[in-house]
Amino acid sequence: MDQKRVVVTGIGAITPLGNTLEEYWNGLVNGVSGAAPITLFDASKFKTKFACEIKNFNPEEHGLDKKEARKLDRFAQLAIVASDQAMADAGLNRNNINPDRTGVILGSGIGGLITFQNEVMEFAKGDGTPRFSPFFIPKMILDIAPGQVSMRHNLRGPNYATVSACASSTHAIINALDVLRMDKADIVLTGGSEAVISEAGVGGFNSMKALSERNDDPQTASRPYDKDRDGFVIGEAGGILVLETLESALNRGAKIYCEIAGGGATADAYHITAPHPEGLGAENVMRQALKDANMNVEEIGYINTHGTSTPLGDMAEIKAILNVFGEHAYKLNISSTKSMTGHCLGAAGVIEAIACIMSIRHNIVPPTINHFTDDEDLDPKLNMTFNKAQERPVNAALSNTFGFGGHNAAIIVKKYVA
Structure with missing residues (x-):
């Protein structure tokens, strides 16, 4: 039996660059930085005092x-808002x-950290008498986001939910793809959300020395592949894709953004936070995604890299790309949109998948901004799309996401052809 084809028919996005898909894409194309001083809590005593927050977000x-x-919790609010947008965009209500043939699979790396932090801090202020909100656990657990979305839309x-640190929402998309291919649903809302810009989130990553401390110039702090990069900028986001079998989409005359061609998932089996220095897991996951999509390297026009702006991670991924794509690597456009959004952790995969989808739709590759100084370890023949978006035909794009624990996930999206 032929494998079912799966397409994207709706998109919702709430990101540091804007609270709609259109605002997000315009921000990407125009090279806008989402970084600014932290407003969600008093960060004056923290090593890092800035982040890529969602601006002007009022759930009401x-x-x-x-x-x-x-x-x-804020992460669930973002998932719900993005799901509302995606449902409307897909023309679904x-x-x-058919509610029994419509699913929700969402990823988050950490879930309700803000709720957990606030409840425990309130308890610590008291005399030891347990006074916790009855909503503490239901707000905190990360599977509550798909649960809430399912209840909202029946x-x-x-x-x-899927959880694999920063690869969480990409794994969610791959799972949704497989569910549809196996005929266990006709439509799946998938993607994810993350919101951990808090004392615990920033303090925790600071203690690992993972975050940039460029407090004098936040907007240029996220600088993947720049020689002077000093860590990632923490971000928050919610992104939802409506994935649908081609048969279902055609039957209802749906708008089709693109086709989900395939995906891959591997492990580094190397270190709890550091990537494999030779990019072994990243290399394997890209090969697996290409095989699953039944595509060769020459068909890919754009790679949205994990590219967090960390010294080790950036170069390990580039090594992997060169090993997989060979000479074709020099014909690709490569960029890291984290230079604009910051690293949105468990939501990074879906908002970067959306960047790939819109790149295919508009034949524009968003840039890697904040490039000032060449890194001598970076092959100068690679087109990293530095500082300015580039127009080019993009028939297929690959998106990589990697997470603490050595989790790797990659998906390939391509232009829909009847």
Whole structure:
């Protein structure tokens, strides 16, 4: 039996560059930095005082009433808002779907860290008497985001969460792809969200020396592949894709953004935080994604790299790309949109997949901004799309995401051809 084809029919995005898909894409194309001083808490005593926050986000302005919003951690609020956007974009509602054939699979690396932090800090202020909110656990657990989305839209198909640190939402997309291929659903809302810009989140990553401390110039702090990069900029985001079998999309006359061609998942089996120095896991996952998509390297026009702006990670991935793509690597456009969004952790994969989808749709590759000084370890013949977006035909794009624990995930999206 032929494998079912899977397409994207709806997109929702709330990111540090804007609270809609259009705002996000315009920010990417124009090379806008989402970094700014932290406003979500008092960071004056922290080593890093800036982040890529979502701006002007009020859940009540996005269809959540005040009472409802209070029962949700910020990461779940972002997932719900993005799901509302994606459903509307796909032309879906409670009245025109089969709820038993529509699922929700979302990823988050950490989940409700803000809720966990606040509840424990409040307890610590007291006399030891346990006074916890009855919503503490339901707000904190990361599987609550797909649960809440399913209840909001009455979606009774496969419903669960994936967690693999920064690869979480890419793994969610791959799982959704497989569920649709196996005919266990007709439609799946997938992607993920993350919101951990808090004392615990920033303090924890600071203690690992993972974050940039360029407090004098936050907007240029995320500088993947630049010689003077000094760590990533923490971000937050929510992104949802409506994945649908081609048959379902055609039957209802849906708009089709692109086709999900394939995906891969591997492990470094090397270190809890550092990537394999030769990019072994990254190399294997790209080869696996190409095999799953039944595509050769020459068909790929753009790679959205994991590119976090860390000295070790950036170069290990480039080694892997050169090993996989050979001479074709020099014909590719490569960029890291984390230079603009910061690193949105578990939500990074989906918002970078969206960047790839829009690149295919508009034949524009978003840039790697904040490049000032060449890194002598970077092959100068590679087109890293530094500082300015480039127009070119993009028929297929590959997106890489890697997470602490050695988790690697990659997906390939391509232009839809009837």
